[in-house]
Amino acid sequence: MIKTRIAVVAVALWFTAAVCFAANPHMGTWKLNEGKSKLAPGLGKNITVVYAEMKDKMKVTVDGVDKHGKPTHGVWQGQADGKAYKTKGNLAWDAAAYKVVNDHTYQITTMKGGKVFSNGKSTVSADGKTRTVATEGTGADGKKFKSKAVYNKA
DSSP states (O other), rough: OOHHHHHHHHHHHHHHHHTTOOTTTEEEEEEEETTTBBOOOOOEEEEEEEEEEEEESSEEEEEOTTSSSOOEEEEEEESSEEEOOOESSSSSSSEEEEEEETTTTEEEEEEEEEEEEHHHHHHHEETTEEEEEEEEEEEEEEEEEEEEEEEEEE
């Protein structure tokens, strides 16, 4: 009887630990799949995006090209708490706010000069191999845009 209880408690603790410490499916390196993406014309593109967990926050590193084909690089560090955190680098936005929707989806709002640049969602597929970022916003030229970027796990 005692051995059975110990076994049940051990299994329960293992299951609880597995759930609590399950890997965030966004973490890792993501490469743009241009063939499956529908990028907004006149905007740049993020070619590689790396999500990394830090102590109590996350770090998102973005490398790509702007609308003229010149390299872009940006680093965002913050929490997925819906608050805006500054982005360092030369991206089209200078701050971003991440908010957890569920274990596979973030709501992301980017800002430029305190104004919303874009709103969207980043969703990782159930198998963890694909990440889709659907956004809409207003470009620097004042024109509205919609974009869908599909990334493959590297």
